[in-house]
Amino acid sequence: MVFMSDDNFQKTVVVLFGALGDLAQRKLMPALYQLHKAGLLKEGCQILGLSREAGSTEQFQEKCAASLKRFLSKADHQAEVIASFLQRLTYLSLDFNHAEGYEGITKWLAASPHESLILYYATPASLYAPISTHLHTLGAISKRTRVVVEKPIGHDHQSSTLINDQLAKHFTESQIYRIDHYLGKETVQNLIALRFANSLFESQWNHNHISHVEITVAEAVGIEGRWGYFDKAGQLRDMVQNHLIQLLCLIAMDPPSDLSADSIRDEKVKVLKALKPLSAEQMAMYLVRGRYAKGICDGQVVPGYLEEEGANQDSSTETFVAFKAEIANWRWAGVPFYMRTGKRLPEKLSQIVIHFKPAAHYLFDQDQKHIAHNKLIIRLQPDEGISLQVLTKDQGLDKGMRLRQGPLSLNFSETYKASRVSDAYERLLWEVIKGNQYLFVRRDEVEYAWRWVDKLIDGWEASGIMPKKYPAGSWGPASAITLIARDGRYWHEDV
Ligand code: BG6
Numbered sequence: 002m003v004f005m006s007d008d009n010f011q012k013t014v015v016v017l018f019g020a021l022g023d024l025a026q027r028k029l030m031p032a033l034y035q036l037h038k039a040g041l042l043k044e045g046c047q048i049l050g051l052s053r054e055a056g057s058t059e060q061f062q063e064k065c066a067a068s069l070k071r072f073l074s075k076a077d078h079q080a081e082v083i084a085s086f087l088q089r090l091t092y093l094s095l096d097f098n099h100a101e102g103y104e105g106i107t108k109w110l111a112a113s114p115h116e117s118l119i120l121y122y123a124t125p126a127s128l129y130a131p132i133s134t135h136l137h138t139l140g141a142i143s144k145r146t147r148v149v150v151e152k153p154i155g156h157d158h159q160s161s162t163l164i165n166d167q168l169a170k171h172f173t174e175s176q177i178y179r180i181d182h183y184l185g186k187e188t189v190q191n192l193i194a195l196r197f198a199n200s201l202f203e204s205q206w207n208h209n210h211i212s213h214v215e216i217t218v219a220e221a222v223g224i225e226g227r228w229g230y231f232d233k234a235g236q237l238r239d240m241v242q243n244h245l246i247q248l249l250c251l252i253a254m255d256p257p258s259d260l261s262a263d264s265i266r267d268e269k270v271k272v273l274k275a276l277k278p279l280s281a282e283q284m285a286m287y288l289v290r291g292r293y294a295k296g297i298c299d300g301q302v303v304p305g306y307l308e309e310e311g312a313n314q315d316s317s318t319e320t321f322v323a324f325k326a327e328i329a330n331w332r333w334a335g336v337p338f339y340m341r342t343g344k345r346l347p348e349k350l351s352q353i354v355i356h357f358k359p360a361a362h363y364l365f366d367q368d369q370k371h372i373a374h375n376k377l378i379i380r381l382q383p384d385e386g387i388s389l390q391v392l393t394k395d396q397g398l399d400k401g402m403r404l405r406q407g408p409l410s411l412n413f414s415e416t417y418k419a420s421r422v423s424d425a426y427e428r429l430l431w432e433v434i435k436g437n438q439y440l441f442v443r444r445d446e447v448e449y450a451w452r453w454v455d456k457l458i459d460g461w462e463a464s465g466i467m468p469k470k471y472p473a474g475s476w477g478p479a480s481a482i483t484l485i486a487r488d489g490r491y492w493h494e495d496v
Contacts, residue, residue, distance in 0.1 A: 011116035019123035020050030026068040032426035061092030130167040158451035179442040185425030215354040219346035228311040235318040262438035273449035291321030293345040296473030319468040323481040345473035351381035386412040
C-alpha cells in the first residue's frame with residue numbers, strides 16, 4: 002500500500018520556479034496557504050520562490066499577500082494566519098537558463114533543514130531541462146527530491162517524449178508528479194468511490210447495461226488574454242488530451258486491485274490502449290471543431306475568437322471540439338462515448354451522463370418509449386452532485402400508467418454542509434508532500450493520450466476543413482448536435 006498516514010509525512014521544503022506567474026499566484030499560493038492554515042505544513046516547511054524579476058523577499062511576501070487577498074474567500078482570509086504563512090516565504094531572482102545564481106538555491110537549502118525537497122516547475126516545459134541540469138550540477142537533486150510539472154507536456158507525442166526524457170535524466174518516474182488538475186478535484190476522485198464502493202453501479206457498468214456515455218466540459222469564459230498560448234494549442238490539446246481523456250479513463254477503467262498509484266494508473270493505461278482511432282470517414286461524421294464568433298455570454302456582448310486581443314486572422318485553431326470515441330474492449334464494445342468541450346459556451350459545466358439501456362421488454366405507452374431509460378448524471382462542477390434519473394408512475398387518477406422521469410439526487414454541498422470543498426491544487430500539493438502519486442499522470446498515460454490525439458490532429462489537418470463558427474453563448478456548432486443525433490440521441494440538456 003502506498004498511502005502514508007496523514008501524520009507520517011516528512012519535513013518538506015518547496016522550491017517554486019515561476020513564483021510570480023499566474024499559476025503560482027492564483028492557485029499555488031492560496032493552496033499552500035490553505036495547507037498551512039489546516040496545520041498540514043510542518044514547522045520549518047519553507048518555500049523559496051524563484052523568478053526572473055528582481056525583487057526582495059519582502060516584496061515577494063507583499064505580492065503574495067495581495068494575491069491571497071484577491072483569490073481567497075473572506076472566510077479563509079485570516080490576517081494572523083496570513084502573517085505566519087508569509088514567514089515561510091523567501092524570494093530569489095534567477096534567470097533559469099543560466100548557471101549563475103543557482104548556488105543561491107543550494108545555500109538556501111543548506112540553511113533550511115529538510116527531509117524531502119519539492120521542486121515545482123511552474124514554467125514553460127522548455128525550461129525543465131535547463132533547470133534540472135543546473136540543479137543536478139550543483140548536487141541539489143537527490144533521491145529525496147520530487148519534481149512537479151504542469152500540463153501541457155508537449156504539443157504532440159514526439160515533443161512529450163522529449164520532455165519526459167529530459168526529466169528522466171535526473172528523476173526516476175516515482176519522483177515525477179505530472180499535474181492534471183482535474184484529478185485533484187474532489188468530485189473527480191469521487192468517481193472512483195462511486196464506481197467501486199457501490200456494487201449497484203459496478204454490476205451495471207458495461208455494454209450489457211449502458212447504451213452510451215456523454216462527457217461535457219463547458220466553459221463560459223473565452224481565452225482570457227492567453228491568445229499566444231491558446232492559438233498554438235487549441236481546445237483539443239488544451240483540454241481533451243488531458244482533462245477529458247482522464248475523465249474518460251476514470252469512467253471506463255476496470256476496477257484496480259487496490260488504490261495504489263500504479264494499480265490505478267495501470268488500469269487507465271489499458272483504456273488508453275483500447276481507445277479506437279477514428280478513421281477518415283468517421284472523422285468526417287463524428288468529429289466537430291468549432292470557433293466562437295461574437296455573441297452574448299452572461300448577458301454581455303463578447304467578441305469572437307478572431308476579435309480577441311492579439312488575434313491572428315489566419316488562425317485555424319478550434320475553441321470547441323466534439324467527437325465520438327469508442328473503446329475496443331470487452332466491457333465497452335459498441336458503447337459510444339460522446340465528448341465535447343468548448344470555450345464561450347452558455348455556462349461553466351463539467352458533467353458526465355451515463356445512459357442505461359431501456360428494459361428488455363417495454364410495457365408502457367409507445368409515445369413515452371424515448372424517455373424510458375435510466376440516466377446517471379455526475380455533476381463535477383459547479384453544484385457538485387450525483388443524480389440518478391428513475392422512472393415512476395405519474396400521480397393522479399387520470400394518469401393511468403403514464404411514466405414520469407425524476408431524480409434521486411445527492412447534492413454534495415447541501416448534504417455535506419459542514420465540509421469545505423478543497424481546491425484541486427490543495428489536494429494535489431498535499432499528495433506531493435505525502436509522496437502519493439495516484440492523482441498524477443504517469444509517463445505512459447501522457448504518451449498514449451498524445452498518440453490518440455495526434456491521429457485526430459493529423460486527420461483534420463489533412464482534410465483542410467476549417468473550424469465551424471458558433472455564436473458565443475451557444476452550445477457550439479450545429480454539427481455537434483448532428484453528431485449525436487445521427488445515432489438517434491441528443492445531448493442531455495437538449496431534452
Ligand atoms: C486548463 C486549461 O488546464 O483548464 C484552461 O488550460 C481551462 O484553458 C482550465 O480554462 C479549466 O479548468 P477548470 O478547473 O476551471 O475547469
